[in-house]
Amino acid sequence: QVHLVESGGGVVQPGGSLRLSCAASGFTFKAYGMHWVRLTPGRGLQWLSVISFDGNYKDYADSVKGRFTVSRDNTNDTVFLQMTSLRAEDTAVYFCGKRGDGYYVDHWGQGTQVTVSS
Amino acid sequence: SYVLTQPPSVSVAPGQTATILCGGDNIGRKSVHWYQHKPGQAPVLVIYDNRDRPSGIPERFSGSNSGNTATLTISRVEAGDEADYYCQVWENLSRHVIFGGGTKVAV
Numbered sequence: 001q002v003h004l005v006e007s008g009g010g011v012v013q014p015g016g017s018l019r020l021s022c023a024a025s026g027f028t029f030k031a032y033g034m035h036w037v038r039l040t041p042g043r044g045l046q047w048l049s050v051i052s053f054d055g056n057y058k059d060y061a062d063s064v065k066g067r068f069t070v071s072r073d074n075t076n077d078t079v080f081l082q083m084t085s086l087r088a089e090d091t092a093v094y095f096c097g098k099r100g101d102g103y104y105v106d107h108w109g110q111g112t113q114v115t116v117s118s
Numbered sequence: 119s120y121v122l123t124q125p126p127s128v129s130v131a132p133g134q135t136a137t138i139l140c141g142g143d144n145i146g147r148k149s150v151h152w153y154q155h156k157p158g159q160a161p162v163l164v165i166y167d168n169r170d171r172p173s174g175i176p177e178r179f180s181g182s183n184s185g186n187t188a189t190l191t192i193s194r195v196e197a198g199d200e201a202d203y204y205c206q207v208w209e210n211l212s213r214h215v216i217f218g219g220g221t222k223v224a225v
Contacts, residue, residue, distance in 0.1 A: 043219075044217060044219050044220035045155075045204050045206075045217040046217065047216070061214060100163070100166060102167060104206060105153075106163050106172065107160075107163075108161045110158075110159065110160045111160065
């Protein structure tokens with residue numbers, strides 16, 4: 001059974017940084033790409049980033065490119081999202097998700113709340 | 119970039135059918151995926167590749183896609199179906215995942 005658990009969220013001041021983690025279990029982690037998606041009350045779901053199974057391909061939404069960095073540790077079945085230069089509009093619940101056989105997310109974590117506020 | 123348009127809300131009585139639309143330019147040429155999200159929970163994939171259901175998703179959930187509109191249909195709606203529903207595609211040009219704005223289904 002696929003299980004994804006995000007951690008690392010919290011309250012941070014504008015301009016600050018946070019590193020989110022997503023621990024995976026129940027599947028062969030090193031064989032699948034992973035996504036990060038966030039949910040904001042006003043804007044719904046917003047895709048942020050994807051990393052390939054081996055970490056060699058990464059891509060980002062325009063809104064976070066240059067500020068967020070995705071990485072993974074296939075030894076410890078964990079994917080990370082390093083967030084810098086955080087803004088108030090980055091306040092959201094952040095989800096990691098396992099890529100399905102196509103361009104969709106077939107399993108999601110419960111999310112971790114990030115609040116950017118002074 | 120590619121835009122997916124969903125109505126903000128749909129209201130349906132228990133036992134009736136809910137129809138959730140997702141509009142996009144020539145969306146019929148793309149694969150559309152649908153997610154259900156309840157507050158405080160992980161989103162759940164309910165339809166992938168326009169009409170396929172993941173294991174564990176009831177047959178009451180079905181999808182279609184043609185022209186400029188994709189549709190998620192929930193038959194015999196139950197109180198537990200109350201949630202936000204999002205459509206999603208992959209945009210070839212940007213190679214990015216695109217979500218619709220979401221539709222709140224009220225039962």
